[in-house]
Amino acid sequence: MAKYSDEFKLMIVKEYLGGPLGYSLLSRKYGIPDGSIIKKWVNAYKAFGKEGLSKKRSKKVYTVQFKLNVLNFMKQTGASYQETAIEFQMNEPSLIAKWNITFIKEGIEGLKEKTKGRPSMSGKRKPKQSKQEKVISREEQLEHENELLRLENAYLKKLKAFQDNPNAYLEKHKQRWHLNSKKKDLN
The missing domain is CATH 1.10.10 (Arc Repressor Mutant, subunit A)
Structure with a gap:
């Protein structure tokens, strides 16, 4: 729909109110697509005066x-x-x-x-669901506890081996590290 100036609207409304031409004849005369647009302007002018024709900013x-x-x-x-x-x-x-x-x-x-546009990137993040709120079965709890005990046992074994003979332990792990780095180089 074309935008019309307030002066143009007022001129057409006054011509309608003061003359013999109807909505459709005025719309043809001024190249307005539909007479209902002029009818809307006339009703707005009658109800609100000149302010009724201006677009709200x-x-x-x-x-x-x-x-x-x-x-x-x-x-x-x-x-x-x-x-x-x-x-x-x-x-x-x-x-x-x-x-x-x-x-x-x-x-x-x-x-x-409704809010418009994209949501703001505020520092307020949705709180993640804490581990306590997550409902886990008794079986899952026991599996988790077993895994923690296995890790603790492996750590204590390595610590004891290191305390018994630190040089041998370091040599053993250096060799592993070198073997792993050579494998990576080959890939």
């Missing part, structure tokens, strides 16, 4: 309660989107239509304000 945020009140009014009175917008001093009937569709699909949750 900042986004107004409506509360969930306000949205529900608007939809409830429209349902109870049978008013159109345009009439409801005028009643609640809004300039965008299409916004009410959007709320109505969202309410039908998602209920009240859909009317709540």
